[in-house]
Amino acid sequence: MKIRLLVTGFVFVMSLTMALPAAKAQLPRDVQDMFEGMLDDLDDDLRSKFQEAIDNDTPTVEFTPEEFKRFRDDPINPFDGLDRIDAEEGAGNIALKFELPSIRNRMIKPNERQAPDQLNQLDPIVSSVIPSVVAVMSDDRQIALGTVVDQNGYVITKASEVNKRKYLKVVTSDSRDHVAKIVFEDEANDIAVLKVDATLQPISWESAEADLGQFLVLPAPNGKVFSMGSYSVVPRTTQTGKQALLGVNPDNAANGVLVSEIRPNTAAHTAGLVDGDIITKIDGESIRDVGELVNSIRQNSPGDTIRISYLRGGKARKTSAVLDSVDLSGDRAKRYKMMSRLGAIPSKRADNFPSIFQHDAPLFPEQCGGPVVDLDGNVIGINIARNGRAASYAIPLENVQQLFRQFLREAVAVRE
Known part of the structure; x- marks a missing residue:
């Protein structure tokens, strides 16, 4: 049966x-x-x-x-x-x-940040970058974006989205198709370098400094901004190991996140939180569900101090907590990974990077590999992963440049 x-x-x-x-x-x-x-x-x-x-x-x-x-x-x-x-x-x-309800086809309200009318106004910002953005295709399906980094046909993209494909091509902003092949991979950063037989327009390596809270936009090869967000966490490692811990068992509530099972001698216990408290904000940012609480804590490192707004018996209170550390491995790592992904479509490889900065511009796995642009039109990084509901990861531009230079040195050494 x-x-x-x-x-x-x-x-x-x-x-x-x-x-x-x-x-x-x-x-x-x-x-x-x-x-x-x-x-x-x-x-x-x-x-x-x-x-x-x-x-x-x-x-x-x-x-x-x-x-x-x-x-x-x-x-x-x-x-x-x-x-x-x-x-x-x-x-x-x-x-x-x-089966899953389609997040891709969710109706976006006119007053939302990602509303088409809002994004259309930002298109002029990325006009100089658009010729350097390509769609990476396999079997007539977009599997990633790519960023042109050298006029001799070199494109950076996300390795785990392309490295098992039998056939690759890139489509440039002027709708030209070019057969592509992988010539270099860096597993730690999940970066691949593609080569096409064409002269392409590369990005400028002159990156600008980004400040926390600064608005960022994500361009597509069709000349449009497809997403916008803000720079939320400075470069850090997400490699497996020590992660920040508050020390609560969270559950969704109508007006925040209900906490229970406060563990002795943890950050939450020391901060005075008790079972039944409802966390409403972390560092001034609203916390509406468990996923947002997990992502908010994960943006920090062990030893960081966070400001917590919470309700106790319906009355608003505030406290601060110095985050503990926890070694995320085995089942604990799996559980943490699952919780952080609720409400989003994460990338196949969504974590464990040597150095990334975090922003909250939403994107799908097949939109990784493209540039992150500030409001002055400067490329500041390359999107490498969608990690969770409010977390996208990008590799800082200077790191991408170092990786590409490494590839060029190795290519020269092989020829010699």
Whole structure:
């Protein structure tokens, strides 16, 4: 006997159906991105099942009862409601069909920062950069953006989005297609250098200093600004290891984040927080849900002091906390990673970079690799990952330049 189930929802709620269509369902792009985001953290056999679903372009994954239990209990699993499935041995295999509401097609209100009318006014800012922005394509599908860094046809892009593709091409702002090949990769930074046989217009390496809170824009090859945000965290490492810790168990509340299980001798305990308090702001920024709290804490380093606004018994209070450190590895790292991704479509490789700055301009995985531009039209970095609901990562321009120079030195050494 085979049980078929439909799993839906982004803060994932499961519904059941016993009569799925017999025809093969195509794998939606959002679901594929979610599958790919879990691959590195799953057991080998579970990873192969999700990889098989990706390869076969299907949203349905079939498990034995034992495999299902391990996936259900894995901290990287973001799907709620799986505990309602009978997974006893002898009950037959379990086929889960995964669906997500389309974040890409969300209706944007006219007064939102990302409203088209708002973004259209910013197009002139990026006019000089547009010839240096390309779309990286595979099988007629955009898989990344790229930034031209040398007139001899060299383009920087995100390695993990392109390095397993059999065929690549770039499309320039004047709609010309060029076959591309990978000539250099830096795994630590997830950077790839592509080469095309064409003369292209590169960006200027003269970067400007960026200040916290400064507005930034993201250009597309079609000459438009597709997103804007603000510079929110100065360059730092996100490599696995010590991360900032407040020391609470968070849960969503109507007007903030309810905290409980305050751990003794943690930052929260020392700051005077108690079970039942509701955090409403961190450093003056509103905290509306668990994802925003996680991202806000993660923007800091162990030892940093944060200002906390909270409610206790309906009365507004304030305190400050010196953040502790926690070694994020194993299940703890998986759980933290899953929580930070709620409400967004994260990149396949979304973390563990030597040096990135953070901004809150939203983008999708296939929009990484393009430049980040300040309001004076200066390129200050290259987008490398969408990490979570309010967090996008970019590599500072000077770091990108160093990596490209490294490639050129190695290329010269090989020729010699």
